[in-house]
Amino acid sequence: MKHVLTLIVVLPLVGFLLNGFLATRFGGNRVGKGFVTVTACGLPIVSFLLAVACLVRLQEAGYQPLIETAYTWAVIGGKSFEISFYFDRLTAVMTLIVTGVGSLIHIYSAGYMKDDESYARYFAYLNLFLFFMLMLVLGRSLLVLFVGWEGVGLASYLLIGFWFEDPEKAAAGKKAFIVNRIGDAGFLLGMFLLYQTLGTLDMDRINAAFNVATLPAVSASLVGILLFIGATGKSAQIPLYVWLPDAMAGPTPVSALIHAATMVTAGVYLIARLSGIYLHAPGASALVAGIGAATAFFAATIALVQTDIKKVLAYSTVSQLGLMFVALGVGAYGVAVFHVYTHAFFKACLFLGAGSVIHALSGEQDIMKMGGLAKKIPVTFATFAIATAAIAGIPPLAGFFSKDEILWFSFASARGGSTFLWLVASAASLMTSFYMFRLLWLTFFGASRMSHDVAHHVHESPLSMTGVLGVLAALSAIGGFFALPHFLEPMLPLPDVVPALHHCEKTLIGIAVVLAFAGLAAAAYLYGGGARRATTLRERFPLAHGLLLGKYFIDEVYDFLISRPLLWLSERVFLRLGDRVLLDGTLNGLAAWAQRTAGSLGRIQTGNLQLYAFLALAGVVVALVWTWAHV
Amino acid sequence: MDKIQVLLALSVALFAVGLLGVVIRRNMLVMLMCMELMLNGVNLSLVTFSHQLGSTVGAVLVFLIFVVATAEIAIAIPIVLMLVRQKHTLDINTFTNLKG
Numbered sequence A: 001m002k003h004v005l006t007l008i009v010v011l012p013l014v015g016f017l018l019n020g021f022l023a024t025r026f027g028g029n030r031v032g033k034g035f036v037t038v039t040a041c042g043l044p045i046v047s048f049l050l051a052v053a054c055l056v057r058l059q060e061a062g063y064q065p066l067i068e069t070a071y072t073w074a075v076i077g078g079k080s081f082e083i084s085f086y087f088d089r090l091t092a093v094m095t096l097i098v099t100g101v102g103s104l105i106h107i108y109s110a111g112y113m114k115d116d117e118s119y120a121r122y123f124a125y126l127n128l129f130l131f132f133m134l135m136l137v138l139g140r141s142l143l144v145l146f147v148g149w150e151g152v153g154l155a156s157y158l159l160i161g162f163w164f165e166d167p168e169k170a171a172a173g174k175k176a177f178i179v180n181r182i183g184d185a186g187f188l189l190g191m192f193l194l195y196q197t198l199g200t201l202d203m204d205r206i207n208a209a210f211n212v213a214t215l216p217a218v219s220a221s222l223v224g225i226l227l228f229i230g231a232t233g234k235s236a237q238i239p240l241y242v243w244l245p246d247a248m249a250g251p252t253p254v255s256a257l258i259h260a261a262t263m264v265t266a267g268v269y270l271i272a273r274l275s276g277i278y279l280h281a282p283g284a285s286a287l288v289a290g291i292g293a294a295t296a297f298f299a300a301t302i303a304l305v306q307t308d309i310k311k312v313l314a315y316s317t318v319s320q321l322g323l324m325f326v327a328l329g330v331g332a333y334g335v336a337v338f339h340v341y342t343h344a345f346f347k348a349c350l351f352l353g354a355g356s357v358i359h360a361l362s363g364e365q366d367i368m369k370m371g372g373l374a375k376k377i378p379v380t381f382a383t384f385a386i387a388t389a390a391i392a393g394i395p396p397l398a399g400f401f402s403k404d405e406i407l408w409f410s411f412a413s414a415r416g417g418s419t420f421l422w423l424v425a426s427a428a429s430l431m432t433s434f435y436m437f438r439l440l441w442l443t444f445f446g447a448s449r450m451s452h453d454v455a456h457h458v459h460e461s462p463l464s465m466t467g468v469l470g471v472l473a474a475l476s477a478i479g480g481f482f483a484l485p486h487f488l489e490p491m492l493p494l495p496d497v498v499p500a501l502h503h504c505e506k507t508l509i510g511i512a513v514v515l516a517f518a519g520l521a522a523a524a525y526l527y528g529g530g531a532r533r534a535t536t537l538r539e540r541f542p543l544a545h546g547l548l549l550g551k552y553f554i555d556e557v558y559d560f561l562i563s564r565p566l567l568w569l570s571e572r573v574f575l576r577l578g579d580r581v582l583l584d585g586t587l588n589g590l591a592a593w594a595q596r597t598a599g600s601l602g603r604i605q606t607g608n609l610q611l612y613a614f615l616a617l618a619g620v621v622v623a624l625v626w627t628w629a630h631v
Numbered sequence B: 001m002d003k004i005q006v007l008l009a010l011s012v013a014l015f016a017v018g019l020l021g022v023v024i025r026r027n028m029l030v031m032l033m034c035m036e037l038m039l040n041g042v043n044l045s046l047v048t049f050s051h052q053l054g055s056t057v058g059a060v061l062v063f064l065i066f067v068v069a070t071a072e073i074a075i076a077i078p079i080v081l082m083l084v085r086q087k088h089t090l091d092i093n094t095f096t097n098l099k100g
Helices: A004-023 A033-060 A089-112 A119-138 A142-160 A167-198 A203-209 A220-234 A243-249 A252-261 A263-273 A275-279 A282-303 A309-329 A333-360 A378-392 A398-412 A419-444 A452-457 A463-481 A484-488 A499-528 A532-540 A542-549 A551-604 A609-630 B003-024 B028-053 B057-087
Strands: A066-076 A079-087
Touching: A004 A033, A004 A066, A004 A079, A004 A119, A033 A066, A033 A089, A033 A119, A079 A089, A079 A119, A079 A142, A089 A119, A089 A252, A089 A263, A089 A333, A089 A463, A089 A484, A119 A142, A119 A252, A119 A263, A142 A167, A142 A203, A142 A220, A142 A243, A142 A252, A142 A263, A167 A203, A167 A220, A167 A243, A203 A275, A220 A263, A220 A275, A220 A282, A243 A252, A243 A309, A252 A263, A252 A309, A252 A333, A263 A275, A263 A309, A263 A333, A275 A282, A282 A309, A282 A419, A282 A551, A309 A333, A309 A398, A309 A419, A333 A378, A333 A398, A333 A463, A333 A484, A378 A398, A378 A419, A378 A463, A378 A499, A398 A419, A398 A463, A398 A499, A419 A499, A499 A532, A532 A542, A542 A551, A609 B003, B003 B028, B028 B057
Parallel strands: none
Antiparallel strands: A066 A079
8 A cells, every 4th residue: 555654644533524523413413323433443443453564564674764745735935845754663663552552442432431422522532632643653744743743732632621511621621731832832942943954844854964973053952952841741741740630630541542652652752753863962861851850759759649549640640751751861762662662551551440440439539438349340450450560660560671771771871870860760660669559559459448339339341441451451561571672772772871880780670679569568568457557657747748639739839920920911911901901992092082073073064054155155255366366 | 337237237236136145034935036036147147248249159048047947946945845844934044954
């Protein structure tokens, strides 16, 4: 097939159009749920199969990138802007994750959303999301990537605010969109700068331009930082991470899709894809690593005390993304993508497992009202436990391999690795292990804290959900054995290791394993005995607990420092002064002036016929006299 | 003063009397009559000049003016009638509806 890459991207769009136009109230409900399920789940699966076929073809071509131009967007002067797709090792990995995990989540959704009245609308948005994400991943030029980048922002807004009748959920959607837009401004500026200097937006050409002896006349650090600002928005890093925890307002499979497999990894993908720039920007790279480490640590501390099952997972996502950025910052791009890949499996499994729990408990999300579910929903429990062990870094599950590599490079990379970075990242890993096992304990072990009503209705989810959980758990278990960094190495070479530190590798692996088990032990100790010890600990440090429970009050600080001054400025300066006084005032003033003038001139019109006649006569006389005198 | 000058003076006098009447009299019918006087002042001057030039063009024009004046009166009188029906008066000063 000639246009196979285009087909991969366009198929979900077809699903969106079909479902959006035929199955919703907007299109007159022309087709039923069966049609929606088949098209919405089927088309992403076809995309996935096509992506596999592309990978095979890539292999046959000796890993020469496949390039395919779908459409010439615009020709301005000598420059042409094309929508073209680019398929190399990195794209292959990302496309397979997006379509693979995406398809699984679609199938799961068919069970989870079965009784929702907006079933078709949900799947239409889900397909739309996948379309934009594939555009983002497959685009050759930054421009196409940006279309996808904005598109996933739009689709995430639609999905997070899916239950828009609830104002809080609609607000969460808005928040995600606006926070993302702030990051996008940085991304756009970086793009402008690149285009101005290099005259191209094709990412392979940009990398090539930075890979020569004479660097382009643009500061790589500046471009790097600007693009990283975009990445902090999409990938929920400090200071723009605030949207992600709120984004849990969407349906749970959406959280899995957005926060595990696709959207939040876009920032990681962007930096890995443009690694050519970051290789020449040690300053920007240090910033990336620093922000990543700070986010990983910071989010992990918040996750320690959250009681909403999805909030814990949300902060864990932010924390894991932080670790990925640490890897990017120390030059281990392949390792970051490796963690994206393993994270996609276990985090999707965790979110979908959480969805299954919520489904079983008829909507309950508070882990303090769960407990003892292990026997009642065994499949969910088993898969959730495997994914928890994977994210905690228990060997030999997937998370262990990727996290260990991140920790190793954060310690020993010659491109900015340091003991401090390693310490922070390790602390984050320890906390990850702790809060994940805490979640597991509170949800599945111990005595039931459910109300009698809820406990009575607990039921295992249907096969479409548990089956997906099984597949994802299996992938979380064995996914780490595929040496992804090695596969990507010809494209994204791993950084050199400081020679003096070579001998530490074994020790570090040992420490990482010990930390993972330490987290498990701590959680078991604190929550094993009916959570009494945890309560004691909480009562001893009420201040710290309050600070963490309030998420460091960052939302409140943002509200006070940014939202309110902006609101004040809009209300007082722009609305009252600018709009009402300046704009409306000018127009109303002109109109009033015209009215006043007309009022005074109108007095000449007395309505007295004889006066008119006299004036006409006087005029004629004056004209005659003037003519006689002058002609 | 020859005959032509006398006639022209008479014509100016007729026109002036008519104009004065239009400007100062309040009665609408009198104003209409004064307008006729003005027309006839003009007619007289036309005939006089026509006689002086030995041409009949001016005299023919006079007949045209008669016709137009008749038509004008035929419309003006009903208008006056309508106005009178409204306010039961012929005073032009009561009709100042166009005052700005």
